[in-house]
Amino acid sequence: MAGGFTLTPELCNGTDYGTDVTNARGTAVTCASGAYGTWTQLVASTGLDTSWMRIVAMTNGGSNTQNTHLFNLGIGAAGSEVLTVSGLSAVQPDALMSYSVFILPISIPAGTRIAAQGTGGTDVIYLQLQLFSDGYSGFNEAVSGLEPISSNLTNSNNSGAVVSGAIGVKGAYTQVVGSTARDYCGLYFAIAASSYAGSMAQDQEVWDIAIGAASSEIIVVPNIIMVLANKHDTAVYGPFMIEIPAGTRISLRFSSATAASSSVYCNVWGIYR
Numbered sequence: 001m002a003g004g005f006t007l008t009p010e011l012c013n014g015t016d017y018g019t020d021v022t023n024a025r026g027t028a029v030t031c032a033s034g035a036y037g038t039w040t041q042l043v044a045s046t047g048l049d050t051s052w053m054r055i056v057a058m059t060n061g062g063s064n065t066q067n068t069h070l071f072n073l074g075i076g077a078a079g080s081e082v083l084t085v086s087g088l089s090a091v092q093p094d095a096l097m098s099y100s101v102f103i104l105p106i107s108i109p110a111g112t113r114i115a116a117q118g119t120g121g122t123d124v125i126y127l128q129l130q131l132f133s134d135g136y137s138g139f140n141e142a143v144s145g146l147e148p149i150s151s152n153l154t155n156s157n158n159s160g161a162v163v164s165g166a167i168g169v170k171g172a173y174t175q176v177v178g179s180t181a182r183d184y185c186g187l188y189f190a191i192a193a194s195s196y197a198g199s200m201a202q203d204q205e206v207w208d209i210a211i212g213a214a215s216s217e218i219i220v221v222p223n224i225i226m227v228l229a230n231k232h233d234t235a236v237y238g239p240f241m242i243e244i245p246a247g248t249r250i251s252l253r254f255s256s257a258t259a260a261s262s263s264v265y266c267n268v269w270g271i272y273r
Contacts, residue, residue, distance in 0.1 A: 014052075014054070014130045014131055014132040015047055015048060015130070015131055016128060016129065016130045016131070017042050017043035017046075017114070017128070017129045017131070018042040018043065018127055018128045018129055019128050020126070025058050025097075025126040025128075026056060026057075026058060026126035026127040026128035027040065027042055027116075027126060027127055027128070028040070028124045028125075028126055029071065029116045029117065029118050029124065029125050029126070029127055030118070030123075030124050031069055031071075031118035031119050031120050031121060031123050031124070031125060032118075032119055033119070033120075033121055034119065035119055036070075036072060036117045036118065036119045037117050037118055037119065038117060039074060039078065039081050039115040039116065039117050040115060040116050040117065041078070041113065041114075041115045042073075042114050042115060042116055042127060042129055043112075043113065043114045043129065044113055045110075045111050045112065045113060046108060046109075046110055046111060046112045046113075046114065046131060047110060048110050048131060048133045049107075049108075049109055049110050049133050050106065050107065050108040050109075050110075050112075050131040050132065050133055051105065051106070051107060051132065051133055052103070052104070052105055052106070052131070052132040052133075053085075053102075053103075053104045053106050053108070053129060053130070053131055053132070054101065054102070054103050054104075054129070054130040054131075054132075055073070055085070055088065055101065055102040055103075055104065055127065055128075055129060056099055056100075056101050056127070056128040056129075056130075057069075057071065057088065057089075057090035057099060057100045057101075057102075057125055057126070057127055058090070058097055058098070058099040058125065058126040058127075058128075059090050059091070059092035059097055059098050059099070059123070059125055059126075060092070060097070060123045060124045060125060060126070067091075067092045067120055067121050067123060068089055068090070068091050068092070068120055068192040068265075069089065069090040069091075069092070069118050069119065069120030069121075069123065069125050070087050070088065070089055070090075070118065070119050070120060070148075071087075071088055071090065071116055071117065071118040071119075071125060071127065072085065072086045072087065072088075072116065072117050072118075073085035073086075073088075073114060073115070073116055074114070074115050074116070074117070075108065075112050075113060075114055075115075076112075076113060077113060078113075078115070081115050083145070083147075084106070084108070084144070084145045084146075085104065085106070085145060085146045086145075086146070086147045086148060087147065087148030087267070087269065088100075088102055088146070088269070089190050089192060089236075089267050090118075090120075090125050091190070091191070091192060092123075100190070100235070100236050101236060102146075102188065102236055102238075103239065104143075104146055104239065104271070105143045105186075105239070105271070106143050106144070106145065106146070107143055107144060108131075114129065143185065143271060143272070143273055144272060144273055145271075145272055146188070146269050146270065146271050146272070147269065147270055147272065148267060148268070148269050148270075149176060149177050149180065149184075149187075149250065149268045149269060149270050150176045150177065150266070150267055150268045161174060161176045161252060161265070161266050161267070161268065162174070162263050162264070162265055162266075163252050163253065163254060163263070163264050163266060164263050164264075165205065165253070165254040165255055165256040165264065166255060166256065167255070167256050167257070167258070168255060168256075168257075169255055170206075170208065170253045170254065170255045171253050171254060171255065172253060173210060173214070173217050173251040173252065173253045174251055174252055174253065175214070175249060175250070175251045176250045176251055176252055176268050177249065177250050177268075178249050179246075179247050179248070179249060180244060180245075180246055180247060180248045180249075180250065180270065181246065182246050182270075182272055183243075183244070183245050183246050183272065183273070184242075184243075184244040184270035184271060184272055185241065185242075185243055185244075185271050185272065185273055186238065186239045186240055186241040186242060186270070186271035187209065187221070187238055187239070187240045187242060187244070187268060187269065187270060187271070188236060188237065188238035188239055188240075188268070188269040188271070189207070189209060189221070189224065189236075189237045189238055189240075189266065189267070189268050189269075190235070190236045190237060190266065190267050191226060191228065191235075191264060191265070191266050192265040192266060192267060202227070202228060202258075203227075203228045203256055203257060203258050204225070204226070204227050204228075204256075204257040204258070205225075205226050205227075205228065205254045205255065205256050205257070205264070206223050206224065206225055206226075206254060206255050207223070207224040207226065207252060207253070207254040208221065208222055208223065208224075208252065208253050208254070209221035209224070209240070209250065209251075209252060209268075210250070210251050210252070210253070211244060211248050211249060211250055211251075212248075212249060213249060214249075214251075217251055220240075220242050220244075221240050221242070224237050228264075238269075239271060241271075244270070250268065252266065252268075
C-alpha cells in the first residue's frame, strides 16, 4: 500500500480531559506576555496508553480582538514537566471566541500527568485533550513529540516566518529554516496573521511547502487552500506525514486572490520520533 500510513484494527473509543461541560469549553490556561506562563494541569493521570491525541484550543473572545497565542504541553510531575508538544498556536481573529484543532499521533503511557502553559498577552485560552489508543502498534509507536520549526515570542504575531505573496501567481519562496535540527516524520502548518489592510481585510490564498536548496525547491505539500477572515485564519493544516531528514531546508510560497504584496505571518511544526 502506498505510504503505509494506516489506522490499525485496535483503535478504541477515546477519552477526554479538561472539558468544562457547563461552559462548553476546555480548561482555562492563563498566558504570559513575551514568555510562557505557569503550568496548568489538564489531567493528573491518563487512563489509557495513548497513540493519538486531539487538541482543541479555544481563545478568550472579547479580551483581545486580534491575537495569536502559543502553548506547550508537558508531561511529568508538577515542577518537573518535560515538553512533549511545544509552540502550538491558537489564533483569535476578532472579539468572538474561536478555536484551533491539532490531531497528533503520539505515544504517552497510561498514568501520565499532562499540563499546559501559554504565551501571547495575558489572555486566557481554553484547552481540551481527547486521547485515543490503538495498542501502540504500527506507525504511532515511534512518535514522541512535536516542536516548532518557526516561531518567535518577540514577534507580536508569535510567528517565525513572514512570507510575501502575489496576486494570481505564486510568489518567491521564503526560507523557514535553512537546516532542520533533527529528523521529522511529519509537518503542521498554520497562519498567525496577515498584514493585508484592505477594506475587507479578507483574502483567499494557495500555499506550497517545499524542501531543498534555494532555486531548486521541491514541493512536498502542494496547493493548501485557505481563507483569511479579518486578516487571520484559525485553521491548522496537517498532519502531513512526510519523512524529512535532519539538515533539510524548508521554504514556503503562496498566491493571493486579492492582497498584492501582502505579508503573512505563519508557523510550521515538525513531528518527531
